[in-house]
Amino acid sequence: QKEVEQDPGPLSVPEGAIVSLNCTYSNSAFQYFMWYRQYSRKGPELLMYTYSSGNKEDGRFTAQVDKSSKYISLFIRDSQPSDSATYLCAMRKAAGNKLTFGGGTRVLVKP
């Protein structure tokens, strides 16, 4: 079993819908949680990062962390075709720089 689990999708939604993504993890030592977006044949780009439990909002994106359930989520409001990409969750412990990634969820937003 991988330390970080993420449904590979694809997740297909109509334009304007809310996209809901999530990851579960097994290591309670993870303290920092990130979401990356990766377009086809490009490098991952950081969208959001949160520390410990709670919510964080940035424009159309909201990240949630529930450490008690070892569950993190990313919501994309008013989704656009340009949001079509693979979304990767990542997390790390309090000390050190090593990120552990989920396998990514492919999202398709249809016009």
Add this chain to the structure above:
Amino acid sequence: DTAVSQTPKYLVTQMGNDKSIKCEQNLGHDTMYWYKQDSKKFLKIMFSYNNKELIINETVPNRFSPKSPDKAHLNLHINSLELGDSAVYFCASSQNNEQYFGPGTRLTVT
């Protein structure tokens, strides 16, 4: 003015060959990384350097040898390439919590 750049972008080579991938960052970050992304999009860290010092060395065959001539550069040399080495290799750099990735090098071993 690309923040993290890698060369080459594509690399096709035969089994048994030795090849190198180069990475440069102009962000002034102290820490650089090499990741491998397989065909299922699973991204896994291989190495990390902080100010030219190796700080992360995951379970990677010793055919892979990173080298950091200075804190802005991190190269990856691969000896005796195998079919299973085919993947996309990403370089990244960070200062504090945010890691910035390069565009990737798509390695195909035939």
